[in-house]
Amino acid sequence: MAERKEGLSANEAWKAIIEKYHVLEEVEKNGYFLIKASQIKEFREPRLMAKWDSTDSLPEVLRKNRINILPDSRSSYVLGDFILYQKIPELDEPVTRMKQVELPDYETIDINNISSEANAINVLIISGILDDFLETSGNVSTFNGRMGTGCFDFEVDTYRKIKRKISVNNAQCEIDGGFENEASVVIMEAKNVVHEDFHVRQLYYPYRLWRSRVKKPIRLVFSVYSNMIYRLFEYRFATPEDYSSIELVQAKNYSLQDTKISRQNLLEVRRNTAVKTDDNMEGTKIPFIQANSMDRVISLLENMYENPMTTQQIAELMDFDLRQSDYYFNAGRYLGLFEKTADDGQKVVSLTALGNRIFRLNYKKRQLKLVELILEHRIFADFFDVMMETGEVPDKKEIADEMRALHVCNEGQVARRASSVAGWLKWIGNLMKL
Structure with missing residues (x-):
């Protein structure tokens, strides 16, 4: 146990294990590597190292090397380039x-x-x-x-x-x-x-x-x-x-509730929403969105109601790595739903007063309020109008060109974040039959 290092992240611990036990070489040679819980425990608790319920949660070193893990007994695991997720x-x-x-x-x-x-x-x-x-x-x-x-x-x-x-x-x-x-x-x-x-x-x-x-x-x-x-x-x-x-x-x-949202409902939200005159997020403390799934933003909102969490706890709950945890926290900030506050000497993410109000709304009112918050941003308002006219979500090239024109982020981020814009627009369109 002398080698165990306190405070290692799962990714750091797996890097150390892979290096010490030549895991990649063994997998390349034999197709798998058997590892005991006691060997994992030299670096970190096995319960924190071996249960990854989605690929989002996999430590980067495992994901990068296409290594996955399966328990084969109560005290051992098998590592290999197995395809384990659906x-x-x-x-x-x-x-x-x-x-x-x-x-x-x-x-x-x-x-x-x-x-x-x-x-x-x-x-x-x-x-x-x-x-x-x-x-x-x-x-x-x-x-x-x-x-x-x-x-x-x-x-x-x-x-x-x-x-x-x-x-x-x-x-x-x-x-x-x-x-x-x-x-x-x-x-x-x-x-x-x-x-x-x-x-x-x-x-x-x-x-x-x-x-x-x-x-x-x-x-x-x-x-x-x-x-x-x-x-x-x-x-x-x-x-x-x-x-x-x-x-x-x-x-x-x-x-479980009335989900009937009509085209007219969405158009009414658009008419009544004041679009921000300056939606240039570049240089501000709130980055432009890099979170493709509005469903996951809502899922996080639901799980944080009366339950503030650290970014590490969010990562564990949502099967995120810490970087993704920040992306989704910032997506909530972009809409005014999430904020960071101090709690017992540490920073935690919690719902804003607006986030709490939205959680308590019924299904239909909640979705329409979220649409309003999205459409306050010029890029979404403009593409919503296009969607209502054509019945289709704009392609990513169109979105990227508009992002450049509005200077919502720097050039190196445009392609990745255009996917997020497309994802949110698709979510709006899916509330009704376009």
Whole structure:
């Protein structure tokens, strides 16, 4: 333990591990590298080093070298160029087409403040959403929590296009929700934070565990609850012994409130919004946006309500690295939603008074207020007008040219930040059918 250095970040610790144990050379030679938790602990606690639920959270040194990690027992892991993550489809369905669900009148449920994954699952069941999605009634919660996986082998794809065999000996998995109905057993992974992808292990290890225990077919559901909308995805493994054979079976979105936002609603917001005469952010303390997903800005707003966080805590919650954490904090500042304040001697990010007011609005009012805050900025107001006329989001070249004309950021940042402008415009268009 003498080599352990206090205060190392995950990225620094993994750099040190890779160097000490010649991980890259071993992976190149053998296709994988087995590492014990005790070896990781020389540099940092294993629980902080081995659980990366989306690629956003991966330490840069692992991401750069295309190295991913899987637990193969309770005290060891396997490193390799494994392909472990599944992209979550974008929310392309106009919100107006989603099925709206009415909740029974329970005093203990506030649909404006479903703040945990456990609460989201409760509402999913009470509302009948899960029954509707699976087209099977009588889904009863029968298991959840941490459990051992048992022993099994599987194959997984790699970036070198060579399948690797992994042997698991009673690793640990955690199941958010387990249900049974007359026809099947259902395993659910639930999130209340928006990510771009997810670690397939979260479904695969529980699947292999319960496949050995039950005779009924197993159905796998991935649920994302954010901004008062449930997004449900059903997956299956075409070949049970192949981790990489995951397939999307179906996807469906549900809302808990009225989501009907019309073209007229958006045009009215545009008419009533005073556009800033000088939107030149260059040289100011608030940088121009570099955060592509408005859904993730909203997800962060929801999670910070009455819960100020450090940028490190934001990074852990959202599966960001610290740089992305700053990008999304600054995106919230750009709209007047987030601020940094001092709390017990450290800087924390919290909601502004405006951010708190927006959180408490119902779905429709919240979205329209966010549109207003976006359209206060000249570049978005101008392109909104174009979108309303053409029915299409402008391409990134048009956006980049306008950014240069308005001097919203320096030349080296234009291309990357044009993607963010396009992402926010697409979010506005998706509130209704353009």
